[in-house]
Amino acid sequence: MRTFLTEWQAELKRTLTGSRDALPDWARKFAEGDDAGYFLPGSAVWAVHGGVATIVGGIRSLLMQSLHPGVLAGVHDHSNFREDTLGRLARTTAWIHALTYGSTAEARAAATRVVRLHESVNGTYVDGGGTIRKYSANDPELVRWVHNTFTDSFLCAHELWDGPIPGGPDAYVREWAEAGRLMGVEFPPESKAALNRELRESLAAGTLRGDERVAETVAFIRDPPLHPLLKPGYRILFEAAVLSLEPEYRRLLGLQIARLGPLPLPVRLAARVTLAVVRLALGPASPSRLAAHERLQRLGVA
Template sequence: MPGAWHSWAVDSEDLGLFGPGSVTWKVHEEPILIVAGLRSLYLQALHPRAMAGVAQNSDYRNDAWGRLVRTATYVATTIYGTTAEAEAAGRRLRALHARLRARDPFTGEQFRVDDPDLLRWVHVTEVESFVSTARRAGLSLTDAEVDGYYTEQRRSAALVGLDPADVPGTAAEVADYYRRVHGELRMTKEAAETALFLTAPPIPWKVSRPVRLGLSLGPPRWAYFGVAGLAMALLPPWAQRLYGGLGLPTTALTADLSARALRLALAAVPRRYREGPLQQAAKDRAARLTAAA
């Protein structure tokens, strides 16, 4: 029992990898990041090897919402969990990835899913989507804070097995990374199918409204269409062009206005409904430390 008490006492004072003074907590306070998560998946689908790794090792089409919940829980754990919880989540993910292999859709070459190039692509598209979406939706962030977010997120990159020194740590480095990797990206059949699935996934029957042909076109479906359309509109122009769009400045302006409107709407939702248990627990730990200071 003394050991258990000691563990609780340490955890009660542990604010994890980031903490309330971090840019990471400021960004991830935003419910609009649900759109950012979907945006990152559209981006990730454009990398043929990354797409092959997912398609050949997961049942995402039959368990789309389960996979989404697991991914969201992992991200929340790395952002708001204790240091021990974040590191344990990273170990589990690394162990899972280490067992997985896939074949290149063009060369047939077998590759490891935990190849650093693939892990870096997933990491960059994710964190860039988070901070870009939050900023375009109206969150006030200075250029220095954006750079700070990327630098802080190198800690998350280390959890999946990347060397932080090899991960972009500023906005300029992210932009340069996208320029360097652009030649590897393309609109494949798998990318198109995945984008279509992301835009119109099966809605859980408990919140759907069945109609003819087995489709659900009730309010949840239309709401999701709106989120998916916004996520696609928030993509960088070069990604929109790969998907067949024009990437026009007017599209970007419309997307920004829509993101700002959605952010305002989500801000009206009571905090207890838009904050998960990990986030609430982290804030409780921070409040206890502040009160004790």
């Protein structure tokens, strides 16, 4: 039993960070730098991104992002997400943590790397109205959709499965707007109401669509190439992400709330138990947070 638990814990860490036991190199950098960074302990961003519900938020945001055909075209045509799923996940984790816990120089460098990587991601897609459109991964519309769906998904997951947010939901949206600006989003929403309004406008505009490519992507997100030890827990968290989506998004994605006959399954409770086990396995504080505290203490900030 001990060997099983040790292996499960190691695979969980490898999946989330790219390293089974050692501290990831990118996390070590957060102890370096000469300023406090964009966010501090006690901030809404530290509270949300320090919770394990971010796993559900990440799944949810991928599902929502796939509904924009321009975003989906960029992923399908220019990435190796099928062959390097865990690598992409680890790099995304590194980006989130750099902006959350790093110095301003580290955060800006992480954002710049992504923007430069996206410069070569160009092509065409068919929008929800059947019009062929050109795209670049750095197009304001696409970057805004990614930022808004990320913000909404992490906020929603935290509100459902983690504790209170310092300053409330508006504080998280306002603080994380800085990440949007770093990625090129002009005037990102700074309140939950503004965020919800922009998401509703995206739905009403008719750009979003569900099609065969979306169905293929959803099937992959439902059953990614994870270690067998992690798959039972992941299935629960995937269903939790589906549960948290607005009905219109579920319809476009071709998804339904998990049921046993006419009765909905207790997904919310099952996700809470699963996330509690994950929290116990990962420990009370992430290496990124600890490294950031080391920098802040050195600077006399915390």
